[in-house]
Amino acid sequence: APDAATSATSATSAAFATSAAFATSATGATSAAPGVPAGATAARPADAATPGAAPAATPSADPAARRHSPLARITPANVARLAPAWRFATGATRGHEGEPVIAGDTLWMVTPWPNRVIALDLATRRRRWTYTPKQDESAPGRMCCDTVNRGLAWAPPAAAPAEARAATRAGRRDAGTVIVATADASLIALDAATGAERWRAQLDDPASGASSSGAPRVFGDVVIAGIAGGEYGVRGHLDAYDLRSGRHLWRGYSTGPDADLLVDPDRTLSWRDGAARPVGPDSSLQSWQGEAWKLGGGTTWGGFSFDAKRGLVIYGSGNPGTWNPRQRPGDNRWTNALWARDLRSGRVRWVFQLTPHDEWDYDGVNESMLFDGPPPARRPLLAHFDRNGWAYVLDRETGALVRADRFDPAANWATRIDARSGRPEVDPAKSLQHAGEDTTVSNICPAAIGAKNQAPASLDPARGLAFVPMIRLCMDMEAFAADYAAGQPWIGASYTLRRAPAAGAGLGSGDSSGDGSDSGDGSATSAASAPRAAPALASPGALLAWDVLAGKPRWTHDEPLPLWGGVLSTASGLVFAGTLDGYLKAFDARDGRVLWTSPRLGSGVVGSVTSWEWRGRQYVGVFSGAGGLAADADGIGRLAADAKPLPPGEGEFVVFALPE
Numbered sequence: 001a002p003d004a005a006t007s008a009t010s011a012t013s014a015a016f017a018t019s020a021a022f023a024t025s026a027t028g029a030t031s032a033a034p035g036v037p038a039g040a041t042a043a044r045p046a047d048a049a050t051p052g053a054a055p056a057a058t059p060s061a062d063p064a065a066r067r068h069s070p071l072a073r074i075t076p077a078n079v080a081r082l083a084p085a086w087r088f089a090t091g092a093t094r095g096h097e098g099e100p101v102i103a104g105d106t107l108w109m110v111t112p113w114p115n116r117v118i119a120l121d122l123a124t125r126r127r128r129w130t131y132t133p134k135q136d137e138s139a140p141g142r143m144c145c146d147t148v149n150r151g152l153a154w155a156p157p158a159a160a161p162a163e164a165r166a167a168t169r170a171g172r173r174d175a176g177t178v179i180v181a182t183a184d185a186s187l188i189a190l191d192a193a194t195g196a197e198r199w200r201a202q203l204d205d206p207a208s209g210a211s212s213s214g215a216p217r218v219f220g221d222v223v224i225a226g227i228a229g230g231e232y233g234v235r236g237h238l239d240a241y242d243l244r245s246g247r248h249l250w251r252g253y254s255t256g257p258d259a260d261l262l263v264d265p266d267r268t269l270s271w272r273d274g275a276a277r278p279v280g281p282d283s284s285l286q287s288w289q290g291e292a293w294k295l296g297g298g299t300t301w302g303g304f305s306f307d308a309k310r311g312l313v314i315y316g317s318g319n320p321g322t323w324n325p326r327q328r329p330g331d332n333r334w335t336n337a338l339w340a341r342d343l344r345s346g347r348v349r350w351v352f353q354l355t356p357h358d359e360w361d362y363d364g365v366n367e368s369m370l371f372d373g374p375p376p377a378r379r380p381l382l383a384h385f386d387r388n389g390w391a392y393v394l395d396r397e398t399g400a401l402v403r404a405d406r407f408d409p410a411a412n413w414a415t416r417i418d419a420r421s422g423r424p425e426v427d428p429a430k431s432l433q434h435a436g437e438d439t440t441v442s443n444i445c446p447a448a449i450g451a452k453n454q455a456p457a458s459l460d461p462a463r464g465l466a467f468v469p470m471i472r473l474c475m476d477m478e479a480f481a482a483d484y485a486a487g488q489p490w491i492g493a494s495y496t497l498r499r500a501p502a503a504g505a506g507l508g509s510g511d512s513s514g515d516g517s518d519s520g521d522g523s524a525t526s527a528a529s530a531p532r533a534a535p536a537l538a539s540p541g542a543l544l545a546w547d548v549l550a551g552k553p554r555w556t557h558d559e560p561l562p563l564w565g566g567v568l569s570t571a572s573g574l575v576f577a578g579t580l581d582g583y584l585k586a587f588d589a590r591d592g593r594v595l596w597t598s599p600r601l602g603s604g605v606v607g608s609v610t611s612w613e614w615r616g617r618q619y620v621g622v623f624s625g626a627g628g629l630a631a632d633a634d635g636i637g638r639l640a641a642d643a644k645p646l647p648p649g650e651g652e653f654v655v656f657a658l659p660e
Ligand SMILES: O=C(O)c1cc(C(=O)O)c2c(n1)C(=O)C(=O)c1cc(C(=O)O)[nH]c1-2
Pocket: 097, 144, 145, 146, 148, 212, 213, 214, 227, 228, 229, 230, 231, 299, 300, 301, 318, 319, 361, 363, 448, 449, 453, 454, 627, 628, 629, 630
């Protein structure tokens, strides 16, 4: 291990019980799972392993959703020599979110619309096969936020032994199953070796405005998929399918009667009055007026994680419909909430509402990163960086709130989050409910796009730090009456982005922040030209290193544009993130110093950085292809002082490595 990593790790190793990264083994040439082709790099998470499943060693396969790679060949000492290795043009334009999946000598990716699935041979970088789903041309027109697709799931052959046997009989190696959710809300399982369809299912009716943008996941032999369409009055749900047969196992809605939610009122817990308590009968119905819950939103388009020990799928639900809060009095349960469901039955173990009666489109769908607290208790915890600007730590056994802290220093919609009730105290000066319809409320922070959007953070368990891709923008917002029409946008509010005010001491540009344990050189790029006085406005983007258990920042690196791509950290003490103006950057995990910047890519980055090892060499890859909600480059670009987001261009997967 490089000196840098060793010293930083030992300084904080007491922070977490699980100091291992998500993958603890198998970076060699031998197969770690039966049936995985030789040369596979298979990983097994230390505390969230699924029996029978050996996911590829890329961060997208981590059930704990930590995006922390065990790979350590690229280090703070040598990262400056990182050079382009190869690139692959996807043939699609617009928002290339998410990342490919890699196993053995194959890389699978899904493109934005038309959602082509491509299998690449890692040795030749030629296509093995391409699958183009048959979809109605009108499907992408009903996606709220660009024609994105955040990736596919891969399941090893061991998880579907019948297919593996059939493949062997046919004289070829089974390469597992690839699962993709498409713009028209179909869920499709493919033979990973050939691209042949194994089964397909319809997640919801696209004519109602339902679509799929999120990546499905496979946990054991269960496929989990969510739905998008919160801006169309779609009622959110999470669904489970049998990996082998495609049989529907269960559906749990986000709103409605207990039977639809798969809630047992005596056993489902929610955090209230300082304890996790049973929710009580039809607690969702009681928090809506009339039948508003039927169009109530709470879609499930974000990240999923899995606690194998407890058998719990953990995820978040999105905003209530319509955005106009006056049209839906009540807490609007369980929109904008974190959920834990039993993988086998779908039954809810607990649910925690982050933003009751949301007035600002603060979807609660961002990923939850699982980790264990310090010994001896080793409390099972999760960390969640919400759009609403608060960082939550919950007990993942009970859903009890451990702590909530403002990670966006400008967040002003709530004056506090009550530690006893878990309830935010809304500032009436920032409330659309309070202001009434057709009245502009100024300077609400964060903006509707959140202090962090869908781009996933990473969590380094050894350092006890999360690395968060931040958006630092505010908004002026106005609600208005909106009538529902099936399949039409149903928004009921509009907003204008604004720059956020600079934070007070501690988070400003060029100023080290946090607990004083670092060198005082916390803001990397600005170190040389660090302005001594904090600027009046915060930079629109930032990479934030956050001490998860202490609930405070360690360092902040300012970016001129919001960060819209997923972060990767590595065991060697590096943090990687891509930018909307088309760079991939490597940071020192200890202090946020920029150690390497790529040549400018063909388009902006909204994809998630990934890393893998193949034939003894470590690679770092990321999609370039700007889009997603950040395709509103006008809105975002106008606010950037000294950088321009690159336009949505031809998408590419760009790969870097150290010289051989
Ligand atoms: O409520 C929903 O169903 C829903 C779906 C999506 C989506 O499917 O991408 C986004 C949002 N909401 C949303 O609020 C949002 O800010 C957003 C950003 C993005 C993106 O990919 O950049 N998608 C979405």
